[in-house]
Amino acid sequence: MSAVTKEDVARLHAYLVVPVAVSDAIQCAAPLDGETQYGLHVSLSEIDPDSALLAIALSAYRIAAEYSAEIPVAAVLKIESDKIIQDYAPEWLANYHQHPVQGDDLYDLLSHVPEDLEGLADLLESLQASIRDPLDPSHTLCSVLAIQARAHMEIADYVLGELENEFISEITDEDSFTKQVLFAHEQKAATKGAVGDNIIMFPMHKRR
Numbered sequence: 001m002s003a004v005t006k007e008d009v010a011r012l013h014a015y016l017v018v019p020v021a022v023s024d025a026i027q028c029a030a031p032l033d034g035e036t037q038y039g040l041h042v043s044l045s046e047i048d049p050d051s052a053l054l055a056i057a058l059s060a061y062r063i064a065a066e067y068s069a070e071i072p073v074a075a076v077l078k079i080e081s082d083k084i085i086q087d088y089a090p091e092w093l094a095n096y097h098q099h100p101v102q103g104d105d106l107y108d109l110l111s112h113v114p115e116d117l118e119g120l121a122d123l124l125e126s127l128q129a130s131i132r133d134p135l136d137p138s139h140t141l142c143s144v145l146a147i148q149a150r151a152h153m154e155i156a157d158y159v160l161g162e163l164e165n166e167f168i169s170e171i172t173d174e175d176s177f178t179k180q181v182l183f184a185h186e187q188k189a190a191t192k193g194a195v196g197d198n199i200i201m202f203p204m205h206k207r208r
Helices: 006-016 018-028 034-045 049-067 072-095 103-110 113-130 137-197
Strands: none
Touching (some): 006 018, 006 049, 018 049, 018 137, 034 137, 049 072, 049 103, 072 113, 103 113
16 A cells, blocks of 8 residues: 555544454454444445445455465455555545535546445455355455445445436526527517517608
8 A cells, every 4th residue: 555655544444443343353363243243234334335435445455465365366355455445545535524525526436436346345255255264254254345335336326326317407407497598588589570560650740
């Protein structure tokens, strides 16, 4: 992680919380109980798709680092997670204390989020299948993260669709308004012309 500093990563862990819980679970090396799994699901489900993408990428990077030397797909997951962190972290940190992103900025922010979430989900599921021990905490963590990645992928897709519909609606409204204005001008011009054409000039009579 070169472009994003260690301080940036530390801030992301503190803000997003889930990567810290994932790291603790891996260090503990004990099977994840139902309560811990539920807590991770809730924590991820309560944040926005772009935040979830970063939280999942940071968590996936930590898991992949454990297996990258022995499992090829883990090495790929580590690279992909790092790429996502590099791409999204600077802007996410810059916007953290500002107002929520809306409109065109939100569309630009989310435009690649669904495909990145889907890519992470695919790699996490592949890594889970490669970890033979179902009691290994990383095996369960891969499952939790993949499920949440696909859930947020659908949310991001929905938001993008709504933003597109809103944009189309605005264009349609603008076109309708423009047509109404043009129609009003045409009617006014037609009325003016009709009045001008129908003026009857009466002969002037000289006064006696």
